[in-house]
Amino acid sequence: MQRFWTIVGAVAFAVLVAAAAARAAETCTRLDEGLYLCEFESPQKSDMGNSKITVLKVNPANYAFKLLTISELGGKAMTAKEWAKKYNLTAVINAGMYQADSSTSVGLMKNYGHMNNPKAAKSYKSALAFNPINSTVSEAELIDSECQNFEELKDKYNTIIQNIRMISCTGKNVWAKQQAAWSIAAVGKDKSGSILLLFSRSPYTVHDFIDIVMSLPISIVSAAYLEGGRQASLFILTKDAEIERIGGYGADYDDSSALQSAWPIPNVVGIVKKQQPGSTGSTGSK
Numbered sequence: 553m554q555r556f557w558t559i560v561g562a563v564a565f566a567v568l569v570a571a572a573a574a575r576a577a578e579t580c581t582r583l584d585e586g587l588y589l590c591e592f593e594s595p596q597k598s599d600m601g602n603s604k605i606t607v608l609k610v611n612p613a614n615y616a617f618k619l620l621t622i623s624e625l626g627g628k629a630m631t632a633k634e635w636a637k638k639y640n641l642t643a644v645i646n647a648g649m650y651q652a653d654s655s656t657s658v659g660l661m662k663n664y665g666h667m668n669n670p671k672a673a674k675s676y677k678s679a680l681a682f683n684p685i686n687s688t689v690s691e692a693e694l695i696d697s698e699c700q701n702f703e704e705l706k707d708k709y710n711t712i713i714q715n716i717r718m719i720s721c722t723g724k725n726v727w728a729k730q731q732a733a734w735s736i737a738a739v740g741k742d743k744s745g746s747i748l749l750l751f752s753r754s755p756y757t758v759h760d761f762i763d764i765v766m767s768l769p770i771s772i773v774s775a776a777y778l779e780g781g782r783q784a785s786l787f788i789l790t791k792d793a794e795i796e797r798i799g800g801y802g803a804d805y806d807d808s809s810a811l812q813s814a815w816p817i818p819n820v821v822g823i824v825k826k827q828q829p830g831s832t833g834s835t836g837s838k
Contacts, residue, residue: 583790584825586614586746587642594754594764598733601754606797607770608643608749608788609742612691616826617682617747619647619711621819623655624666629816632787633796641822643788645749646737646779648715648819655818659714660706668819672702678717678776680739680747680821683710694741694774696721713821715739718762718775725762727777733757735799737784739821740765740775748772751786751797782815 580590590607597603610617620639622629632644649658659676661668664683679702682692689708699721706712718738720726733755740748750765758777765772778784784799798814 580609583788583793584614584642586611587790589788589793589795590770592768594752594756595767596756596760596764598752598754598756601800603754604752605764605768606751606786607765607768608786609770610643610747610749610823612682612745612747614826615642615823617680617692617711618822618824619661619663619682619713619819620822621647621655621661621663621666621668623668623818624663629654629818631814631816632785632820633789633814634816635820635822636787636789639822641824642790643749643786644820644822645739645751645786646784646817646819647713647821648778650818657713657819659716660712661714661819662710662712664710672706672714676714676716676776678774679706679712679714680776681705681709681712684708685710690745692745692747694739694747694776696774715776715778718758718777719766719772721774723766723773725759725766727759727762729759730757733760734780734801735782735784736761736780737778737786737799738765738775739778740770740772743771743773748775749786750775751784753797753800755800779817783817785814785817 579592580588583589588609592605594603594605620635636644650656651658657669660672677697679695681695684691685708695702695705718727736752738750740750742748752761781801782799786797788795
């Protein structure tokens with residue numbers, strides 16, 4: 553009898569997994585090889601907006617990541633759309649929160665020889681890393697300093713962006729509950745090693761947002777907070793689509809009115825398609 557119920561349980565689990573996969577397939581669109589756009593109806597409805605969660609799944613084997621900052625490149629802060637069009641980026645999201653000088657990251661931020669902020673914030677426990685110095689590490693990684701050796705790994709990547717951890721290495725929501733809610737931009741990693749760019753225009757508390765993305769069929773294993781409120785931004789530009797997601801706060805969520813203008817941001821993460829073997833041109837790694 554025990555064997556029977558074990559088999560029944562295994563079958564039921566397989567059915568749930570298949571259902572989750574089917575749900576993901578129905579809500580995801582292939583934009584290009586290694587690039588998928590998913591739009592999910594949140595299981596938890598927001599008090600404002602459409603309660604949709606946007607997920608851009610990026611395979612680092614097909615797309616290179618770039619950090620662009622005004623501290624390195626000069627000029628003024630731009631909207632995600634302006635960053636994308638000026639630097640020919642397929643997608644752009646916030647690189648993270650910044651200090652009162654409207655330029656310096658709140659956590660460690662380096663790009664090759666340029667230091668936007670050389671000081672690591674020990675309490676953040678998460679860092680997006682890419683542009684590896686050699687092939688001994690993955691092409692893009694969301695480092696968890698509680699389970700991985702951050703001091704060792706940060707020296708194996710040319711680009712490091714430190715932000716506040718949302719999901720622990722044991723799969724737990726580590727954000728304290730709160731009352732305030734706002735739009736959220738975040739970055740995650742799934743079981744396959746793909747990087748997930750996450751966005752919600754509808755306001756949620758950060759704790760609830762984490763619970764929501766963990767419930768989605770995206771196999772997320774880690775995540776870090778990038779930005780919230782009006783500064784939160786996501787822009788996607790392919791040959792077939794132009795998609796802009798703009799954050800809001802307070803009265804900004806009234807979707808019956810004209811959509812507010814996007815907020816200029818000083819530091820962004822962008823992606824560019826890698827050149828195929830045998831083709832000419834840069835891979836866009838820097």
